[in-house]
Amino acid sequence: MAGSISLPFKSSPVQAATPANAKDEKVVWSACTVNCGSRCPLRMHVVDGEIKWVETDNTGDDTYGQHQVRACLRGRSMRRRVYNPDRLKYPMKRVGKRGEGKFKRISWMKPTTRLPTT
DSSP states (O other), X not given: OTTOOOOSSOOOOOOOOOOOOTTTEEEEEEEOOSTTSOOOEEEEEEETTEEEEEEEOOOSOOOTXXXXXXXXXXXXXXXXXXXXXXXXXXXXXXXXXXXXXXXXXXXXXXXXXXXXXX
């Protein structure tokens, strides 16, 4: 084709997400915990204790007057929040000056004894 340009992207067919075997997969109900307050229901598809994918509530019918509460994209991205490497998983104590980003891990019992008193 004269006058066309080639794009630097690799051409490969799109593959659909392959769900795990039904016997290996467990569906666990949860609720969205982002800051909107709606608490939309989520269906977590879990295999070997790990969330593989998240879907919104698709049960029932979507007829007028029988509203389905469906999670937005923030809720459906809950898997990314759970497995984010920057997510806090245990108590931390600041050991440097404020803003330096220096912290050390402390025990679960220590934070309750270090709360400021008023």
